[in-house]
Amino acid sequence: MKIAFVGKGGSGKTTLSSLFVRQLAATGAPVVAVDADINQHLGAALGLDEAESAALPAMGERLPLIKDYLRGSNPRIASVETMIKTTPPGEGSRLLRVSEHNPVYDACARPVELDGGTVRLMVTGPFTDSDLGVACYHSKTGAVELFLNHLVDGPSEYVVVDMTAGSDSFASGMFTRFDITFLVAEPTRKGVSVYRQYKEYAHDFGVVLKVVGNKVQGQDDLDFLRAEVGDDLLVTVGHSDWVRSMEKGRPPRFELLEGVNRLALRRLHTAADATHELRDWERYTSQMVHFHLKNAQSWGNERTGADLAAQIDPGFVLGESATALAASNSRLTPTA
Numbered sequence: 001m002k003i004a005f006v007g008k009g010g011s012g013k014t015t016l017s018s019l020f021v022r023q024l025a026a027t028g029a030p031v032v033a034v035d036a037d038i039n040q041h042l043g044a045a046l047g048l049d050e051a052e053s054a055a056l057p058a059m060g061e062r063l064p065l066i067k068d069y070l071r072g073s074n075p076r077i078a079s080v081e082t083m084i085k086t087t088p089p090g091e092g093s094r095l096l097r098v099s100e101h102n103p104v105y106d107a108c109a110r111p112v113e114l115d116g117g118t119v120r121l122m123v124t125g126p127f128t129d130s131d132l133g134v135a136c137y138h139s140k141t142g143a144v145e146l147f148l149n150h151l152v153d154g155p156s157e158y159v160v161v162d163m164t165a166g167s168d169s170f171a172s173g174m175f176t177r178f179d180i181t182f183l184v185a186e187p188t189r190k191g192v193s194v195y196r197q198y199k200e201y202a203h204d205f206g207v208v209l210k211v212v213g214n215k216v217q218g219q220d221d222l223d224f225l226r227a228e229v230g231d232d233l234l235v236t237v238g239h240s241d242w243v244r245s246m247e248k249g250r251p252p253r254f255e256l257l258e259g260v261n262r263l264a265l266r267r268l269h270t271a272a273d274a275t276h277e278l279r280d281w282e283r284y285t286s287q288m289v290h291f292h293l294k295n296a297q298s299w300g301n302e303r304t305g306a307d308l309a310a311q312i313d314p315g316f317v318l319g320e321s322a323t324a325l326a327a328s329n330s331r332l333t334p335t336a
Helices: 013-024 050-054 059-073 103-108 134-148 189-205 219-232 242-247 259-278 280-302 318-334
Strands: 004-005 031-035 109-114 119-124 158-162 180-185 209-214 235-236
Touching: 004 013, 013 031, 013 109, 013 119, 013 158, 013 180, 013 259, 059 134, 059 180, 103 109, 134 158, 180 189, 180 242, 180 259, 189 209, 189 219, 209 259, 219 235, 235 259, 235 280, 242 259
Parallel strands: 004 158, 004 180, 031 119, 031 158, 180 209, 209 235
Antiparallel strands: 109 119
């Protein structure tokens, strides 16, 4: 399952995404956690110190390697230079699985030990002032989008992405790459403003959206959120002494997290699993194509000097059968 955590800056989405990753790891499930936020804090929220977080390999700096591996022998992609963040897979492309070993994970993922299990952590890399508002910034998150576009995940396998704050992910199609999106909202007008933006886009593209109310202190806060988001409100979270200790760098064992908050995380887990039966690989693939054509026409063709619409394989649908075919092709392809 592909799961996104979104919300305005300071809403607590990184903290909640890290708690959800811990919840999944405690069940023994395979998990890939991805920090796609401008502020790279997921590593610290998962218990890494500053030096360990700084040493994490940046996906954005390894974009050529990622493109080269995913391109594989796809004849529709003339070169790595013509691949953009929305380039969809086709026959000959290399696909990714959550639990496998491959050069992308070798270069970009690192294991993080948590209570009850180990997860893979991937990060876009730190952003600088020169990145913001220009192509370099989107190329960094574009590495995550390419990763998701070539990923075939199954039930009880999880990819959890801490998205960039606010509505910036609408600049591409990445917000459609998830089975479910958890929007973390505080009980304030600013706290629900991002929800309204996401709700509009989610409806147009069939994205499953649920709201997690954070920093809820009483009935008045709960009533406010219910009035603003209605049935999209899945669960609320209040003060946590466990989280306060974690933020000081001294997290207790995860099993000591307050019972009410453990229950909230289990509800997130159940909601994510329930979306599996809604999965439609044909729609997922068609959405990839839709956003690829938009990006090709708006800037991609001009920047690469190629007709990027020609990269679309009309007979290809991402899914389990595509994974089996890709594996078969890789065995038949001679290596140097």
